[in-house]
Amino acid sequence: xxxxxxVETVRRGLAATVVGRPLGPVVxxxxxxxxxxxxxxxxKGLRGRTIVAAQRRGKYLMLPLDDAxxxxxxxRMSGQLRLAPEGSPRPKHTHVVVGLDRDEELRxxxxxTFGEVVVVDPAxxxxxxxxxxxxxxxxxxxxxxxxxxxPVLMARSRALKPLLLDQHAIAGLGNIYTxxxxxxxxxxxxxxxSSLSPSEVERLHGVLRAVLGEAIEARGSTLGDDQYVDLAGxxxxxxxxxxxxxxxxxxCGGCGGPIARVKWxxxxxxxxxTCQA
DNA sequence: AAGCACACCTGCTAGC
DNA sequence: TGCTAGCAGGTGTGCT
Numbered sequence: 001x002x003x004x005x006x007v008e009t010v011r012r013g014l015a016a017t018v019v020g021r022p023l024g025p026v027v028x029x030x031x032x033x034x035x036x037x038x039x040x041x042x043x044k045g046l047r048g049r050t051i052v053a054a055q056r057r058g059k060y061l062m063l064p065l066d067d068a069x070x071x072x073x074x075x076r077m078s079g080q081l082r083l084a085p086e087g088s089p090r091p092k093h094t095h096v097v098v099g100l101d102r103d104e105e106l107r108x109x110x111x112x113t114f115g116e117v118v119v120v121d122p123a124x125x126x127x128x129x130x131x132x133x134x135x136x137x138x139x140x141x142x143x144x145x146x147x148x149x150x151p152v153l154m155a156r157s158r159a160l161k162p163l164l165l166d167q168h169a170i171a172g173l174g175n176i177y178t179x180x181x182x183x184x185x186x187x188x189x190x191x192x193x194s195s196l197s198p199s200e201v202e203r204l205h206g207v208l209r210a211v212l213g214e215a216i217e218a219r220g221s222t223l224g225d226d227q228y229v230d231l232a233g234x235x236x237x238x239x240x241x242x243x244x245x246x247x248x249x250x251x252c253g254g255c256g257g258p259i260a261r262v263k264w265x266x267x268x269x270x271x272x273x274t275c276q277a
Numbered sequence: 278a279a280g281c282a283c284a285c286c287t288g289c290t291a292g293c
Numbered sequence: 294t295g296c297t298a299g300c301a302g303g304t305g306t307g308c309t
Contacts, residue, residue, distance in 0.1 A: 225302095
């Protein structure tokens with residue numbers, strides 16, 4: 001579920017509401033959520049500490065602590081961070097609870113238990129959180145100009161969709177936003193990345209910025225199953241502006257023809273065969 | 278290197 | 294109504 005705009009929305013929420021507040025008692029009930037280390041390591045790593053900043057790299061939340069350690073959270077498919085009053089009913093699948101001041105608590109909720117919570121020494125990031133060390137440039141923070149995107153596309157000849165999905169190439173895009181970006185750019189998901197002309201690279205870059213910017217402003221996309229919500233439990237609205245993802249058989253905004261869907265590399269790809277020929 | 282299948286889980290929906 | 298199969302936003306591994 002959560003891709004860059006959703007994680008960015010959570011990051012901004014944490015920056016506004018949790019950063020700077022002392023952490024109280026920590027309760028870990030979900031073994032799988034802390035599988036990178038252990039329940040004891042997470043409890044010991046967080047209790048009494050303070051989160052001093054809220055950062056993001058790709059889909060990873062990076063939360064530096066006041067002892068120079070780093071709290072890393074990845075929501076994967078179904079993870080949520082929720083801020084709630086202490087004592088209010090905890091949702092099913094609440095795996096980690098961190099006490100805060102003012103009778104509030106921060107909860108990590110994750111039905112599918114793919115998400116992860118780990119406290120690491122930043123110096124040992126490559127060993128303790130290998131996914132982060134290999135991340136490519138962040139799709140929002142590190143691709144300010146077309147000149148930043150071009151080398152990623154030209155490095156090798158790969159189909160655009162798997163390239164954009166590859167977190168080692170570009171960090172932050174997932175299945176929804178790759179389909180939205182390619183549709184708006186009028187580029188086939190199967191087009192070889194290195195075959196793009198300079199003007200096509202510029203167009204793709206502009207669309208990438210626009211889609212992510214609009215999606216962040218809309219606080220992300222919340223689909224029918226409500227698996228993505230922000231810290232306060234509210235949904236995003238960018239799904240209302242999806243032009244490709246989830247719109248199989250519905251008219252393309254460009255040509256009016258039906259949006260097609262294909263199963264590719266184990267996941268759905270939505271595109272317009274006419275506008276993205 | 279790159280591409281693919283599959284594994285990891287639960288919950289929801291469509292179809293019978 | 295009730296069961297089952299299929300599907301889901303992500304990533305890591307292990308195989309061609």
